[in-house]
Amino acid sequence: MYTYNPKSMIAEEFINDEEIQETLEYAKKNKNNRELIHQILEKARAMKGISHREAAVLLECELDDEIQKMFTLAKEIKQRFYGNRIVMFAPLYLSNYCVNGCTYCPYHMKNKHIARKKLTQEEIRQEVIALQDMGHKRLALESGEDPKMNPIEYILESIQTIYSIKHKNGAIRRVNVNIAATTVENYRKLKEAGIGTYILFQETYNKKSYLELHPTGPKHDYAYHTEAMDRAMEGGIDDVGCGVLFGLNMYKYDFVGLLMHAEHLEAVWNVGPHTISVPRICPADDIDPTTFSNAVPDALFEKIVALIRIAVPYTGMIISTRESQRMREKVLALGISQISGGSRTSVGGYVDPEPEEENSAQFDISDSRTLDEVVRWLAQMGHIPSFCTACYREGRTGDRFMSLLKSGQIVNCCQPNALLTFKEYLEDYASPQTKAVGEKLIEDELLHIGSDKVRQITRERLGLIAQGQRDFRF
Numbered sequence: 001m002y003t004y005n006p007k008s009m010i011a012e013e014f015i016n017d018e019e020i021q022e023t024l025e026y027a028k029k030n031k032n033n034r035e036l037i038h039q040i041l042e043k044a045r046a047m048k049g050i051s052h053r054e055a056a057v058l059l060e061c062e063l064d065d066e067i068q069k070m071f072t073l074a075k076e077i078k079q080r081f082y083g084n085r086i087v088m089f090a091p092l093y094l095s096n097y098c099v100n101g102c103t104y105c106p107y108h109m110k111n112k113h114i115a116r117k118k119l120t121q122e123e124i125r126q127e128v129i130a131l132q133d134m135g136h137k138r139l140a141l142e143s144g145e146d147p148k149m150n151p152i153e154y155i156l157e158s159i160q161t162i163y164s165i166k167h168k169n170g171a172i173r174r175v176n177v178n179i180a181a182t183t184v185e186n187y188r189k190l191k192e193a194g195i196g197t198y199i200l201f202q203e204t205y206n207k208k209s210y211l212e213l214h215p216t217g218p219k220h221d222y223a224y225h226t227e228a229m230d231r232a233m234e235g236g237i238d239d240v241g242c243g244v245l246f247g248l249n250m251y252k253y254d255f256v257g258l259l260m261h262a263e264h265l266e267a268v269w270n271v272g273p274h275t276i277s278v279p280r281i282c283p284a285d286d287i288d289p290t291t292f293s294n295a296v297p298d299a300l301f302e303k304i305v306a307l308i309r310i311a312v313p314y315t316g317m318i319i320s321t322r323e324s325q326r327m328r329e330k331v332l333a334l335g336i337s338q339i340s341g342g343s344r345t346s347v348g349g350y351v352d353p354e355p356e357e358e359n360s361a362q363f364d365i366s367d368s369r370t371l372d373e374v375v376r377w378l379a380q381m382g383h384i385p386s387f388c389t390a391c392y393r394e395g396r397t398g399d400r401f402m403s404l405l406k407s408g409q410i411v412n413c414c415q416p417n418a419l420l421t422f423k424e425y426l427e428d429y430a431s432p433q434t435k436a437v438g439e440k441l442i443e444d445e446l447l448h449i450g451s452d453k454v455r456q457i458t459r460e461r462l463g464l465i466a467q468g469q470r471d472f473r474f
Contacts, residue, residue: 007267024256034063083414087316089339091320091343093143096116109216133170134342138389140177140178176196191237198229199241202258206257241318243318244257245279246301255308270399302330320339376430390473412474419445
């Protein structure tokens, strides 16, 4: 009998290959079992999540009417926990120097024709000012893995620089960090530097595929990478973000592995992933996605998003500019709660968009609209573009945040805070047409604040923001 224990701290036990294989076989045998599907969906309607094995059964289902029920339920769960709010962020690439040999990433060390760059602190300052001038308040730091070029000291100094910059009414209020797996000591340093969420994509949970995709470099160590979230938690970072790169490996395997990782974090730390990202492999310098035979088509991608939302109802779900406007629009209702806007995936790309022949980008962008265009598009669809960072700054992180979210109480903070930060954006950065659409949306959404007292305070603070005051939060 194999060892499957979600509380184990050993990667190959909490992400157990035999458990995944048994789960996939069980799901295949029950793919269109209406009675079982009904039981699972009935359990899911309690909005407390379902197991990886139950989710795998729903993933296998090919019955159109049942799939539509899944989509409807995903929309209800998204609305219950996150309402109409969509959190806005942008990636900031510090350096693309990397010592790994990842076969799907243009940063791999054997790529000799990518332009290698590393930002100085002054260049970071200029990038941040450019981001602030767009209206961004939340960044995700990205960097290749290179102990000499990108040591932890460089990352920490960069975070300090970012938080120090106050330009006009601009300020970065939350820095999330997506860097390579590291030590407990270094995670403690990141926590002390004031980061929000630590993000690390597993890429694939299939160990055999993982080792083939990462033939050289520190990232080759499957266990060290897979156990990184536990070390981050041990180091005091209680908000962590997971994800796989769909298309690298068989999607069913990685879907189950991702949910098992979420169950592991919940079992050990009583806090599941703060976010789950759902990137799909896409074109990039030196990378042709057609060489990977596991592509996830659009209809299936929508189903995956919906089922992650059903299985892990509390998690924030992130989609980047890898995806087109059309696809982002479809999955917003199904579970996505955070999107990037106006993104650049090249080092220094916000100040100086580079010519194609000098490409230093990690991947090609499908949605190239400006932040203002993305914000207007969201508002026109009835979504509230939120620049809120209040929970992080009020210490509502980890289990404190999750308990408020799971109980539904967080809406008393999130909805008014979203409106207040959206108002800041409209006053400071929006084009006239975006401001007109946004002001109407704010008036409409004020009516949906359940508490008369909170609604009145929010209205008063909106007025103060219009007069020039900033940074209110519940």
